[in-house]
Amino acid sequence: xxxxxxxxxxxxxxxxxxxxxxxxxxxxxxxxxxxxxxxxxxxxxxxxxxxxxxxxxxxxxxxxxxxxxxxxxxxxxxxxxxxxx
Amino acid sequence: xxxxxxxxxxxxxxxxxxxxxxxxxxxxxxxxxxxxxxxxxxxxxxxxxxxxxxxxxxxxxxxxxxxxxxxxxxxxxxxxxxxxxxxxxxxxxxxxxxxxxxxxxxxxxxxxxxxxxxxxxxxxxxxxxxxxxxxxxxxxxxxxxxxxxxxxxxxxxxxxxxxxxxxxxxxxxxxxxxxxxxxxxxxxxxxxxxxxxxxxxxxxxxxxxxxxxxxxxxxxxxxxxxxxxxxxxxxxxxxxxxxxxxxxxxxxxxxxxxxxxxxxxxxxxxxxxxxxxxxxxxxxxxxxxxxxxxxxxxxxxxxxxxxxxxxxxxxxxxxxxxxxxxxxxxxxxxxxxxxxxxxxxxxxxxxxxxxxxxxxxxxxxxxxxxxxxxxxxxxxxxxxxxxxxxxxxxxxxxxxxxxxxxxxxxxxxxxxxxxxxxxxxxxxxxxxxxxxxxxxxxxxxxxxxxxxxxxxxxxxxxxxxxxxxxxxxxxxxxxxxxxxxxxx
Numbered sequence: 408x409x410x411x412x413x414x415x416x417x418x419x420x421x422x423x424x425x426x427x428x429x430x431x432x433x434x435x436x437x438x439x440x441x442x443x444x445x446x447x448x449x450x451x452x453x454x455x456x457x458x459x460x461x462x463x464x465x466x467x468x469x470x471x472x473x474x475x476x477x478x479x480x481x482x483x484x485x486x487x488x489x490x491x492x
Numbered sequence: 493x494x495x496x497x498x499x500x501x502x503x504x505x506x507x508x509x510x511x512x513x514x515x516x517x518x519x520x521x522x523x524x525x526x527x528x529x530x531x532x533x534x535x536x537x538x539x540x541x542x543x544x545x546x547x548x549x550x551x552x553x554x555x556x557x558x559x560x561x562x563x564x565x566x567x568x569x570x571x572x573x574x575x576x577x578x579x580x581x582x583x584x585x586x587x588x589x590x591x592x593x594x595x596x597x598x599x600x601x602x603x604x605x606x607x608x609x610x611x612x613x614x615x616x617x618x619x620x621x622x623x624x625x626x627x628x629x630x631x632x633x634x635x636x637x638x639x640x641x642x643x644x645x646x647x648x649x650x651x652x653x654x655x656x657x658x659x660x661x662x663x664x665x666x667x668x669x670x671x672x673x674x675x676x677x678x679x680x681x682x683x684x685x686x687x688x689x690x691x692x693x694x695x696x697x698x699x700x701x702x703x704x705x706x707x708x709x710x711x712x713x714x715x716x717x718x719x720x721x722x723x724x725x726x727x728x729x730x731x732x733x734x735x736x737x738x739x740x741x742x743x744x745x746x747x748x749x750x751x752x753x754x755x756x757x758x759x760x761x762x763x764x765x766x767x768x769x770x771x772x773x774x775x776x777x778x779x780x781x782x783x784x785x786x787x788x789x790x791x792x793x794x795x796x797x798x799x800x801x802x803x804x805x806x807x808x809x810x811x812x813x814x815x816x817x818x819x820x821x822x823x824x825x826x827x828x829x830x831x832x833x834x835x836x837x838x839x840x841x842x843x844x845x846x847x848x849x850x851x852x853x854x855x856x857x858x859x860x861x862x863x864x865x866x867x868x869x870x871x872x873x874x875x876x877x878x879x880x881x882x883x884x885x886x887x888x889x890x891x892x893x894x895x896x897x898x899x900x901x902x903x904x905x906x907x908x909x910x911x912x913x914x915x916x917x918x919x920x921x922x923x924x925x926x927x928x929x930x931x932x933x934x935x936x937x938x939x940x941x942x943x944x945x946x947x948x949x950x951x952x953x954x955x956x957x958x959x960x961x962x963x964x965x966x967x968x969x970x971x972x973x974x975x976x977x978x979x980x
Contacts, residue, residue: 430610464931468922
C-alpha cells in the first residue's frame with residue numbers, strides 16, 4: 408500500500424489539513440472573509456460594468472435615432488451610428 | 493487448550509474489526525464516488541440549458557443569452573458556499589422555529605454547513621460532506637437556470653445574475669430546508685412528500701420566474717395592438733432541441749443525486765427524507781415520465797417539436813414528487829397528463845395572460861412542479877414519509893404548496909420590482925431593438941454568415957418582416973421618450 412504522508416510528524420489522527428490552519432482557525436476565517444469580499448465585489452462590478460456598456464450604446468443609438476438615421480434593413484432594425492461603423 | 497481458544501478468538505476479533513473498518517471505508521468511498529459522478533453528469537444540464545436558450549434566441553442575442561448560463565455558475569457557486577448551504581443546514585425548523593418535535597437525523601449538521609467548518613474543507617475523515625454539498629450546488633445552478641430562459645432578449649445580464657443569487661442561493665434552498673430534508677418542518681409535521689423536487693426546485697423556480705416576468709414585461713413586438721401574441725423565430729431550432737436532450741441526460745444524474753446511499757444496510761437506498769427506495773425505481777419513473785410527457789406534448793401541441801420536447805420535461809417534473817414510490821405505468825399515465833397540461837397552460841399564459849415567457853418555463857416547471865406535488869396527495873397518500881413516519885396526505889401536500897407558491901412568487905416579484913425601480917432590470921428599448929450582443933460584446937457572433945431577413949410569425953401564423961413591426965413596437969413603447977435613464 409502507498410503511505411507517503413509523514414504521519415509520524417503530523418499524527419495519524421490528522422483530519423483537516425488546510426493551507427492556513429484547521430477549521431475555525433484565524434487563518435481560515437480570514438480566507439472566508441476575503442472570499443466573501445470577492446463575492447460581493449464581483450456582484451457589484453457585474454452591475455457597474457454592464458451599466459457602462461449599456462449606457463454608452465444607448466446614448467449612441469438615441470443620438471442616431473434623433474438624427475433620423477434609423478433604417479429598416481433586410482435583417483432587422485439597424486440604427487446607424489458612427490460608433491458602430 | 494484454553495489459551496489456544498482465547499488466542500484464536502482474539503485473532504478472529506481483530507480480523508473482524510479490520511474487515512468492518514475496511515468495509516466502512518469502502519462504503520464511504522462508494523458514496524463519495526457516486527455523488528462525484530452525479531455532479532459531473534449534472535453539468536450536462538447546464539450545457540443543455542445554454543444550447544437550448546441560445547438556440548431559442550434570435551441571432552442578435554445569442555451570446556448574451558449563453559453568457560447568462562455561464563455566469564450563473566460564477567455567482568451561485570460562491571453565494572451558495574458562503575450562505576446558501578448554511579440556510580439548508582440550519583433552518584430546517586423554520587424561521588422563527590416552528591417548535592415541532594422531531595428526531596435530529598444528522599446531529600451537528602448545522603455546524604458542518606458554515607464555510608469555515610470541517611465539513612467544507614479538506615478532511616481525511618469525511619468522504620461525504622463535500623460531494624453532498626456539490627450535488628446540492630448543482631441543484632442550485634439548475635434552479636437558477638430554470639428562470640434564465642424565460643427572461644431572454646431583454647433582461648440585463650447583471651439583473652439576471654442578482655436574481656439567480658436570490659433564487660439559487662436563498663429561496664430554493666430555504667424551501668428545501670423546510671420540505672426537502674429529513675428534519676424539515678413540512679415533512680416532520682405534515683408528511684410533505686416531494687422526493688425528486690417537483691415543487692421544491694421546479695415549482696418554486698417557476699413561481700419566482702412568474703413574479704419576475706410581471707415586472708420585466710414582454711419583448712418589443714411580442715404582442716400586436718390588439719394584444720394578440722406573435723412568435724419570434726428561434727435562430728437555431730436544432731440547437732434548442734439538442735439542448736433539451738442534454739438536459740434530459742443530465743436529469744438522470746439529478747434524479748440519482750436526490751437519493752442517499754446506505755450501502756451496508758437494507759435496502760441500500762433512501763430518498764431525501766431517509767425513507768427507503770431503490771435507484772432502479774426512480775430510473776424507471778424518469779424514463780416512463782419522458783415517454784408519457786413526449787406523447788402528451790406531441791398530441792396537445794399537434795406535433796410541434798418544441799412543445800413535444802418540453803412536454804417530456806413537464807412529464808418528468810409531474811411525476812418527480814412521487815418517483816420513489818410510483819409504478820412505471822402510473823408514471824406513464826401521469827406524465828402524459830403533465831405533458832399535455834404544460835402545452836395548454838403555456839398557451840394560456842402567453843395568449844390570455846399576455847406574459848412573454850420565452851421558453852414556457854412557468855408552464856413546464858412552475859405549473860407541472862406544483863401539479864406533481866398535488867398528484868402525490870392522490871396517488872401516494874398514506875405512504876409513511878420521513879423520520880417521524882408521518883403519512884403523506886393531500887392536506888400535507890397542500891400545506892407545502894401554500895408555503896412554496898408565495899415564497900417563490902413574492903420573492904421574485906419583490907426583487908425584480910426593486911431592480912426595476914433602480915433602472916437595473918431591463919436593457920433600454922434601443923439596445924433591445926438592435927440586439928444585446930452588440931451592446932454587451934460589440935460583435936456579431938456569426939460574422940462569416942450573411943444576414944437574412946428576420947421574420948416574425950403573426951398571430952394567425954403568417955410570416956411577416958420583422959423590421960417594421962419592431963420599429964412600430966419601439967415607438968409604441970417609447971412614445972417618443974427614452975424608457976431608461978442613461979448614466980443613472
